Structures are given as C-alpha cells and as structure tokens.
Amino acid sequence: MNKPMRRVAVFCGVLILALLVRVNYVQFVQADELQSHEDNRRVRIERYANPRGDIIVDGQPITGSEETNDDDFTYKRTWVDGEMWAPVTGYSSQAFGTTQLEYVNDSILTGDDDRMFFNNTIDMITGKDQRGGDVITTLNGDAQLAAFEGLGDRKGAVVALDPRRGAILALASTPSYDPSSFAGYADSDAEAWTALEGHEDKPMLNRALRETYPPGSTFKVLTAAAALEHGEIDNVDDPTEYEDPYILPDTQDVPLTNQVPGVCEEATVRDAMRYSCNSVFAGLSNDVGNEGMIETAEAFGFNEEHFVPVRADASVYPEDNRPQNAMAGIGQASNRATPLQMAMVAAAIANNGSLMEPYMVDQLVTPNLNVIEQHDPSELNEAVSADTARQVQETMETVVEENSGIDRSQISDDIRIGGKTGTAQRGENNSEPPYAWFISYAITDEGSPVAVAVVIEDGGVDRNEISGSGLAAPIAMDVMAAVLADEQN
C-alpha cells in the first residue's frame, strides 16, 4: 500500500503548493488592486484616521477636524462659516466624497502626497500620527463676508479678483449649503445630502465657477475693447454712425431698441457705455465681425475652462451668423459667461490690458509650514493693448460717475472706480426675470487691487426694478470697499 500512499502524499503536497501559490497571488500580485479598491472600506478608514489639514484664509483656518465616537472614522471634517465658504472649500464627506479645493488638494490635506513623504517618515520615526498639510488660499475674509452678506437670500454669485496678480479675493455663491451637515455618514447626513441634491435652487451648484449666464450689458466692455483693438474706432469720444433703433443685419428689418430714448443715435462709445446703448454696441460687434469678436473674447479667456485650481466652466463666445453675432456683442443670444469670466474681463481692463491667470491657492504647506508649492502669478494673456484698456477704463469710470443709481460714497474719491451694469434678458420673449449684473474695478496709485463681478439671478423684486445698478452694484461696492480697507492697513 505504500506506493499509492506516496502518491497521495505527493497529491497533498500539490494541494499545499496550490494554496501557497494562491496566497502569494492574492497578497502580492493582487494586493495593490485590492488595497485601493473603491469598495474597500479601509481606504476610507485610513482617510479619516487622522485629522485633515486645513484650508487657510487670512492666516485662519476655515476648516477643522473633530474627533468622533465612530469606530471606523476617527475624525470628521468641520467648517467655520460653512455656508459662506462652501463655494471655495467644497465638501469632504465620509459618505459622499470630496469636491472643489477639498478634492483638488486632497492628497495634501490627507498627508498622502508624495511630496510629504519626508515629513511623514520623520513623523513615523518620532511616533507621531500622519498629519495633513494646509492649503493657503488667496481669499480675503472681509471681501468674502461682504459678498456673502450682500447676496443674502438671493440667488447669485460674486467673484472678486486682484487684477495685478490674478488672485481670487472672494468667491461667493448663494443659496449655499453647510458642508458640515453631511460630513459624516449617519442617517442624518444622508437626509441632509438628499435634501440638498433634490433642492430646486441647486444650493450645491457653485454659481461663481460652474454656471454660465448671458452676461448682458456688462459684455459691452469687451465689445468696446474689441472695437478699439480692431480699429473700428480710434477714440471713445468720437461719434459713431449707428442709428437708433439699430436694424439687425441680414434680417427682415428687425429693430434693436435702446433703454434710454434719444441719446443713442450716433452716440460716442463713452455715451453709449453710459446709457448702455444696444444699437451702438451691436453695430460695433457687427463691424468687428464674428471672427474678430471671438478673437478678443478668447484673449479675455472665453471658450476655455480655467483651473483655479478648481475647474471653472468655459464661457462661450460662439461662431455665429451676423444677427446673432450682433446680439452677442451686447451680451445676449448664445453668448454666455461665468461670473469668474466677467471678473477676469474687468480685471484685465483695470490691469491695463494684462490678464493675469486667476488662482486661489497661494501655497501648499506641510504641517511644520515648509512650503511644498508656491503659486507664482503669471500672465494668462495680453488681452488688449494698454491704450485700449485705458480708453475702456475711461468709459467705465464715466458709467460710475454719471449714474446716479450707483452709490460710491463709501470709497474715497482718490480712488478711480469703473463699472458696468447689465440686465440680461432671458426666457422666450423676455418672459422670465432678467439677471442683474455688475462688473467693476478700483484703481489706486499702485494699480488696481480689486475687480469684481456680481450676478443676481432673481432679485425677488418686481421685474421692472431689476437692474444692475440697483441690485448688483451695491454688493460690488461693499466688496471693493472691504478689499481697499485691507489694502490701506
């Protein structure tokens, strides 16, 4: 019986060998795939095992971490003034993942970034838990507060930039949400999440970066710049030859009327800007032509996504037929822009034609404050010539000076303020309440420290009272005043 027994023994040996091969395969070959599998809860346990790094504004964290009683997830993300900062930070939820800055800089915040390897090794040797790094933003807390409180209960967004650097100073979007309400994974978090997801006002939409609106009359700033750049006009004080009403080209005599009667006929660009003459700017857009308009719009950043480092939707100035192109010149038709984009337009004009790349993360630092990454401001484009920029500045400053509806009393008279209102029509035959826009900038002796774009979707007031100057301009003035006050200190 020994011969078959030896064979059985060999067979058992083969079984053991098969087991050994299998465990080697699973624990060595497949290990990485299994470790990082999305269903592997360990990934999330690890993620919340240590407090996350913070997002910093004005040297103060606007985020935090709190220890929980949970067995698995030791720490939970918290936010200071979550509703106000949500468009900046995004959320970091144990159940629903991360977005925006929390997502873009996740590896820094968790401390898993390769560039933090050295720190982590030191921590490991000295017996400390892994710590997350911090994200230092360019935002200005006072400006953000002014923007957020200015928007109040209304739907809208505000973006403020430092035109000299491209730094984002304020980024507000309302209605907003408190990311703390679903930071965990309990039933209450799921309820809060579902409620926000299903809400008709889309509170989790970042209107400042991810929503495009018809820019309305604020786009006339760009049209004026395009006309100057393409030599359609030489001076903003020369009269133009456009009639009132303006007949859209290639149409069966479709007239384009003006808001203010009797001032737009052959008006100068300065006056056209002041009275927001549709006829003049539609005519200029038509004369510059679709190609030329696209060229200038793209010089200001249209038709591409911007990463600040959170992705901002592309604003669109499309290829169009002549009547559409004429309409696009006054910010209607298929022309759409994000609030960020319109802030960039104002910023480029204020910065004498130089468009700086917008950004909101200044530094990434390790827990012991070693700088891992430092943003160097860089020029995105020479949007228009300095001469063009200066002429457009003049027209915008006329708008602020001559419009009795715009109150600039809280800003010192030494400071030049330029702006442009907009009331973008929408809906079939202008059936829905229009969007109220205002873009503006301030210029001091040391250049322009701030440019702002404000959009309000629905003012909650009678539609005849909706206007850029009445609803949006006060918010922009508050934001600029906040930035200027900080600038002087």
Place this chain on the structure above:
Amino acid sequence: MSSSSNNTTVSTGGLPSRRNTELLMLVFAVVIPVFAYANVGLAKEESLPAGMLGYGLGLGLLAGIAHLVVRRWAPYADPLMLPIATLLNGLGLVLIWRLDQEPKITTPSLGGALAPGQLMWSTTGIALFIGVLVFLKDHRLLQRYTYISMVVALLLLVSPIFVGQEVNGARIWVQIPGVGSLQPGEFAKIIIAVFFAGYLMVKRDALALASRRVMGIYLPRGRDLGPILVIWAISLMILIFETDLGTSLLFFGIFVVMLYVATERTSWIIFGLLLSASGAVFVASVNSHVGERVNNWLNPLDRVNDGVTETAQAMFSFGSGGLFGSGLGQGYSRLIGGIAAKSDYILATVGEELGLAGLMAIIMLYALLIERGMRTALAARDPFGKLLAIGLAGVFAIQVFVVAGGVTGLIPLTGMTMPFLAQGGSSVIANWALIALLLRISDTARRPAPAPAPSLDAEQTQVVRP
C-alpha cells in the same frame, strides 16, 4: 524526525523516542502564542493584557499535561504533531481573543466574547486527546467497531437534517440543550475514517482484483461499485439537504483516497472524480446556495444587493495585509462582519495582520502536520493502521485545502472550519481526537520491536573454544 542516518520513521529497533525534542518544541509552541497575546494587547491598549499570565500558564499547563501523557502512554509517538497542534490551537485562541476586542463583532447576539469558550473547548479537546491515549492501548481495537462506526457516522451525518437548524444557509448544526450547538460532521469525519479503514482492510482484495479491463482501465464489478455509489448518494444528500459542500467533499474525497490506497487501482480514482464532478455540477445548478457560492468565487468583488460581500471583504483583508501584514490587532478584518470573522474567515485575519509571511507560515504548519500523518501511515506496520492513518491525515489535508482554498478564493467557499485555528467547539475537540489517534498509530509504528527471544538452538550449536 529521526536520527541523521535514517530518514524514515520506520523503526528498525533502537529508535530514540524523541520525547525531549517534543518538550523543547512545546516550549516554543506555548511561548509564541504568549508573545502574540502580548502583541495584541500592546497594539490595542498599549499595555500588556491583564490575562496574559493566566493565559500563558493555562496553555503551558495543558501542553505540559499532554506531553506527560504522551511520555507515559505513547513514548515512541511522533514528536512534532503535539507541538504543532498546540501552536495552532494557541494562535487560534489569540486570534479569537484579538477579534473579541472588536465591539462590532462581539455583540451579545453574536455570542459575545468567544475566546473563553474556545479555551474551554480546547481544554475539553486536550482531555479527549489524553483519554484516547490513555484508554486506547492499541489502535487495532477500533477494527472491532467497523460496522458500529458506520452506523454512528451515518447517524451523525444525517442528524442535522432532522434535529438541526439552519445557520448562514447551511444546515450543519445540532442543538444540544445545556451544552450548546454541535457540528456532528466534525466527529463523523473521524468515525467514517475508522469505518473505511476497517471495511477496506477486509474488502480490499476483492475490490482490487475482481475487475474487468475495459479500454485500458480496470472497471470494477457492479457489486463492488455499489458501496461507492451509496457513498456518492449520501454525500449528495448531505449537500442537498444540509447544503454543506465542505462535509460532502471531505466525506467523498476521503473515501476515494482510502479506496485508492487500499486497492492500488487508479480506476477507482477516475470513478471517484467523475462521480464527484457530476454530483457537484448537478447540485451547483439545482441548489441556489451552492450556485451563489460558485458565483461569489468567480466574481469575488462583485456587489450583491448593493452591498460588499463577505468574500470581497475577505479578499480586501488579504490584499491589505500585503507581505508583512498590519501587525496583530491592527487590521480591519472586523469588516467581514458577523461571527464568520472568528470562524470560517479566521485566515483572513491571519493574512491581514500577519501578512503573506505569516499566512504561509501557518499553511506550512498545516503542511508539516499532514506530512507527519502521511509518514505515520507509511511507517505503520498493519494495514488497518496504515489505512486509518492515511484516512485521518487525508481528512485533515482535504479540510485544510478546502477551507484555506475557499477563503483565499482558490476554490468556491465551503462552510468548514480551519482545524485548531478557527472558533468552534466541535472542531477543536474532534481535531484533538484526530491527533491523538495519529499519535497512537505512530507510537505503535515507531515502537522498537521486542528483543528476539534467546534461541536455545543457537546456544547449543555454539562452538565452545577451549
């Protein structure tokens, strides 16, 4: 292990008993789990666990008594089996105690902390081990109970159908009031080996020789084929009514192995494999529980009802362990959830916390134990002992393969416990008895032949020199 000049355990006479070797290794077998215990305590609470001294002393005492009994009643027994079994049992206790520290899988509904119970069952197991060695002077006595064991084994196997309860889709438990639940299959596997050994020793010539040669293989006669078909039918029945894939595989596999060894005919193996394959395919396609397991095996990471399966959780445990593991007490095998983490899936904890290195070491311990069993079979001098030893070692080998293979995803998962390591009273008691039987056979095999009686004739023809 025998002397360096002799690499078999076949005794040629003055073979050393190796009891001191066993004692030395037992010391390691006790010290290693004690260290593991300390390791868990330090990892979980950052202090030495309070029960460490008691635990160490308890395990040491059990091992010591077992050793003394072996020394007295089976002095020539194999020196490796007791230390390996002790080490596996000790590590199993530590692992269960470690999992007891996880509140989520130690709720009252899951039976609370299971390590104390397991320690009690281990003690009972070692008591049974001692009882077998003390009262079973010669394994050949078991031959007398061939047919009784058959009846007992069959009763044990079918009992869950009538008095059992279904747990986790398998009907393999029997509730005994006041004692707890029992897994009769664990005991049946030993008794069935006794029955096969006795039956085949008597019938092996008939089975081996009376056969016709058809197409190059020896086809057994119908009446010899009969018992195989009966066994096949019974194992299928177990599978269908108890949905216990593991036990039927074990039951059938061991019958084929013992038949093959007894008859030395390959044709029996071919028959066995054909029958088991067709049975398995039939059941897998009819029975949803088995079909589900096959599906889990083929797609281990798939979600079921939008949830992560136990199979996937076990795979994640293995994957997260990597080469060296997270360290005892620092893994997350509790995510497997339920009682399974402490029983069927205990290898996942080994894989996660001791890593590939630790898991391979554990598998090698089993391999070594199986190898010692096989050697005992080769060394045994009587056919009943040979068959019984190969049967017991085979049962052990198949069980280890089926469980470890199932948990690591090599084969579909079946509901059986990892011998000694996993939580389960029946399992640990039965396996201690199994080791005792193997030790008894190896003691007989290695015992020096009695010195030949002095021959009077030789004395008389001696040339007396002046």
